[in-house]
Amino acid sequence: xxxxxxxxxxxxxxxxxxxxxxxxxxxxxxxxxxxxxxxxxxxxxxxxxxxxxxxxxxxxxxxxxxxxxxxxxxxxxxxxxxxxxxxxxxxxxxxxxxxxxxxxxxxxxxxxxxxxxxxxxxxxxxxxxxxxxxxxxxxxxxxxxxxxxxxxxxxxxxxxxxxxxxxxxxxxxxxxxxxxxxxxxxxxxxxxxxxxxxxxxx
Amino acid sequence: xxxxxxxxxxxxxxxxxxxxxxxxxxxxxxxxxxxxxxxxxxxxxxxxxxxxxxxxxxxxxxxxxxxxxxxxxxxxxxxxxxxxxxxxxxxxxxxxxxxxxxxxxxxxxxxxxxxxxxxxxxxxxxxxxxxxxxxxxxxxxxxxxxxxxxxxxxxxxxxxxxxxxxxxxxxxxxxxxxxxxxxxxxxxxxxxxxxxxxxxxxxxxxxxxxxxxxxxxxxxxxxxxxxxxxxxxxxxxxxxxxxxxxxxxxxxxxxxxxxxxxxxxxxxxxxxxxxxxxxxxxxxxxxxxxxxxxxxxxxxxxxxxxxxxxxxxxxxxxxxxxxxxxxxxxxxxxxxxxxxxxxxxxxxxxxxxxxxxxxxxxxxxxxxxxxxxxxxxxxxxxxxxxxxxxxxxxxxxxxxxxxxxxxxxxxxxxxxxxxxxxxxxxxxxxxxxxxxxxxxxxxxxxxxxxxxxxxxxxxxxxxxxxxxx
Numbered sequence: 280x281x282x283x284x285x286x287x288x289x290x291x292x293x294x295x296x297x298x299x300x301x302x303x304x305x306x307x308x309x310x311x312x313x314x315x316x317x318x319x320x321x322x323x324x325x326x327x328x329x330x331x332x333x334x335x336x337x338x339x340x341x342x343x344x345x346x347x348x349x350x351x352x353x354x355x356x357x358x359x360x361x362x363x364x365x366x367x368x369x370x371x372x373x374x375x376x377x378x379x380x381x382x383x384x385x386x387x388x389x390x391x392x393x394x395x396x397x398x399x400x401x402x403x404x405x406x407x408x409x410x411x412x413x414x415x416x417x418x419x420x421x422x423x424x425x426x427x428x429x430x431x432x433x434x435x436x437x438x439x440x441x442x443x444x445x446x447x448x449x450x451x452x453x454x455x456x457x458x459x460x461x462x463x464x465x466x467x468x469x470x471x472x473x474x475x476x477x478x479x480x481x
Numbered sequence: 482x483x484x485x486x487x488x489x490x491x492x493x494x495x496x497x498x499x500x501x502x503x504x505x506x507x508x509x510x511x512x513x514x515x516x517x518x519x520x521x522x523x524x525x526x527x528x529x530x531x532x533x534x535x536x537x538x539x540x541x542x543x544x545x546x547x548x549x550x551x552x553x554x555x556x557x558x559x560x561x562x563x564x565x566x567x568x569x570x571x572x573x574x575x576x577x578x579x580x581x582x583x584x585x586x587x588x589x590x591x592x593x594x595x596x597x598x599x600x601x602x603x604x605x606x607x608x609x610x611x612x613x614x615x616x617x618x619x620x621x622x623x624x625x626x627x628x629x630x631x632x633x634x635x636x637x638x639x640x641x642x643x644x645x646x647x648x649x650x651x652x653x654x655x656x657x658x659x660x661x662x663x664x665x666x667x668x669x670x671x672x673x674x675x676x677x678x679x680x681x682x683x684x685x686x687x688x689x690x691x692x693x694x695x696x697x698x699x700x701x702x703x704x705x706x707x708x709x710x711x712x713x714x715x716x717x718x719x720x721x722x723x724x725x726x727x728x729x730x731x732x733x734x735x736x737x738x739x740x741x742x743x744x745x746x747x748x749x750x751x752x753x754x755x756x757x758x759x760x761x762x763x764x765x766x767x768x769x770x771x772x773x774x775x776x777x778x779x780x781x782x783x784x785x786x787x788x789x790x791x792x793x794x795x796x797x798x799x800x801x802x803x804x805x806x807x808x809x810x811x812x813x814x815x816x817x818x819x820x821x822x823x824x825x826x827x828x829x830x831x832x833x834x835x836x837x838x839x840x841x842x843x844x845x846x847x848x849x850x851x852x853x854x855x856x857x858x859x860x861x862x863x864x865x866x867x868x869x870x871x872x873x874x875x876x877x878x879x880x881x882x883x884x885x886x887x888x889x890x891x892x893x894x895x896x897x898x899x900x901x902x903x904x905x906x907x908x909x910x911x912x913x914x915x916x917x918x919x920x921x922x923x924x925x926x927x928x929x930x931x932x933x934x935x936x937x938x939x940x941x942x943x944x945x946x947x948x949x950x
Binding site for chain 1: 526529599601602605635636637640641643644645647648651655658659695696697698893894895
């Protein structure tokens with residue numbers, strides 16, 4: 280038992296759960312079962328994030344992917360499908376295309392992951408020495424324009440470049456606001472039309 | 482004959498111990514198990530497993546036993562509200578064993594499933610609900626300080642709890658869909674619509690205490706409110722007071738309690754999503770419901786009502802406390818635990834009171850309450866609280882009292898990163914001071930980014946000079 284490096288064990292456990300339920304999504308034909316397998320797959324990816332010490336990203340994964348997306352998916356499924364327990368069949372041509380796209384993406388990512396020297400050959404003692412850093416507040420402060428993790432920087436010329444991610448944050452915020460307003464505009468009650476309809480009915 | 486000798490002469494009783502002479506390795510293993518905390522365990526994996534099991538057992542028992550108590554409480558309180566007595570007989574006084582009798586009845590009921598149901602999803606749905614309800618307790622602290630009583634101390638605890646509580650709806654949707662009954666499906670759809678809508682104002686309300694405490698760590702938020710009840714965030718300013726009320730309303734809606742229990746509206750939908758369930762599977766839904774009621778109440782207690790700090794700081798008045806691991810520390814933490822649980826129970830009682838007082842809303846009224854009232858009010862309160870905190874960053878209790886000095890000493894854990902590389906000797910001091918500076922500055926950060934950055938850079942350069950000396 281002593282020789283087992285437990286983080287590696289849990290990494291394999293979570294990735295195995297994630298991959299097998301991802302395959303389950305492919306093989307299932309009932310759309311709600313697919314959604315359920317997808318939830319489990321995404322939740323175990325959140326487990327991988329927690330294992331890596333990235334609490335914030337893990338919670339984000341649960342909140343956005345596991346929670347939001349799947350509730351929306353189920354909305355879509357239930358509002359569109361007319362008959363109960365709808366079965367979906369994938370044509371074999373789509374299987375072939377999807378297989379090639381997926382396999383090429385996997386190969387590419389695998390090669391990239393293997394090509395980063397910093398990710399190779401870390402031995403166990405080195406890995407155990409890495410301390411978990413609490414990153415949520417520093418990231419938040421960085422988004423607001425303060426890099427609290429770089430306060431020690433003495434070089435004046437490098438201090439100028441450490442204004443944080445304020446601009447990116449602002450761009451994303453404005454973008455989200457535009458999306459919100461757009462959604463509200465699209466979903467608004469079209470009063471004028473309704474009145475005309477009512478008039479034509481009466 | 483003296484009593485001690487009598488024991489010694491009775492040594493034959495202990496003869497089986499000689500078996501260990503032949504098996505020294507087994508003896509050593511058992512000895513090391515019994516001396517577990519007196520010296521460093523030679524098997525860290527075992528220590529981790531046992532620690533994990535203790536946490537799991539405590540959380541499971543908390544949810545199960547609290548469900549037992551709350552169901553009884555609900556029957557008693559609803560009885561009193563309707564001018565009845567409620568259960569009186571089972572278990573002697575007050576009918577306190579009524580829930581256990583109910584549990585036995587549920588265990589012996591037949592486990593039914595509709596013939597056309599999707600069996601796998603139908604069977605798994607109650608467990609999904611229950612797991613989501615329990616998982617929220619992983620990140621909820623029950624006592625604070627530098628060594629909090631919490632299963633997993635997460636840096637972003639509030640966010641995690643909110644995310645996991647949102648998962649409970651998934652079990653309900655699965656149950657409603659897999660039952661192959663239109664009543665169940667209607668209930669599940671209502672629940673989905675309701676929970677998704679109410680997550681928006683709920684999240685906005687949670688942001689306010691996070692903003693004032695400057696952290697998403699629930700331990701830090703709780704410790705921010707140390708001392709008298711005047712330090713509670715609900716009394717921080719008028720805006721947080723209203724935010725707490727909105728939070729409680731939205732929390733009640735997100736855990737499907739009346740008047741927001743559209744998903745199981747028995748006057749319209751038979752029983753909503755659990756129409757087809759019976760026996761122990763049905764009771765799992767209710768354990769999940771009471772568990773999440775308790776967790777949102779504890780969440781409200783920690784975010785707004787001081788968490789483990791009572792209205793009166795008994796521990797510091799009596800001088801209870803001390804080093805970590807001493808009896809005084811344990812007593813102080815246990816008092817904190819009692820505080821959290823008591824506030825949680827009060828929250829649940831409030832929910833029960835509301836349930837038996839107000840009639841159920843219609844689905845359009847539920848949506849109106851969320852989108853036309855809760856969300857705008859929460860947004861305005863967020864802006865107001867930001868403005869208040871920006872103008873009076875060091876004031877508590879509607880701006881009447883000062884924030885106690887020890888609040889600035891609370892460490893979130895990341896501050897050491899800043900001072901470590903150069904000031905290794907007095908890291909702790911520097912970290913504390915720096916955190917105080919940063920947290921007081923972070924109040925202004927929302928409005929004054931540029932000037933803040935300059936101030937921080939000046940601080941950093943000053944400190945570097947100090948470090949070199």
